[in-house]
Amino acid sequence: MTAIEWIRFFTAASFLLFGMAIFFLEVFSTYRFKYVLNRMQIAATGDTLGIGLCLVGLMIANGWNWTTAKLALVMVFLWCASPVSSHMISRLQMFTDKRILDHCRIIMIRNKKKDKGGK
DSSP: OOHHHHHHHHHHHHHHHHHHHHHHHHHHHHHHHHSSSHHHHHHHHHHHEEEEHHHHHHHHHHHHHHHHHHHHHHHHHHHHHHHHHHHHHHHHHHHOOTTTTHHHTTTHHHHHHHHHHHO
16 A cells, blocks of 8 residues: 555544544433433534544545545535424424423513513
């Protein structure tokens, strides 16, 4: 193997290992948080970063060809889809959980209007 192949191998391996380390930390930190929105945020962030790093490592290991272009398209799709799905889940949690007001200390505009005597 030439020096460039060794550099490419170690770079790809470091990206893959760092991505797997992010996944490992995500799993244990998800159980550390008690509230569902905090868990969802750390899971979405870890997934996006971990998948991105692993796919970059696979693209470096594969070299430049059509498979690398396909991996890049998968990475773009996941970067777009993961935050959107996390946002939708958090909105569902905000609208369905009655205890959210105690956790986040949100004062709703409706309650302010009631206190001031408005409609």
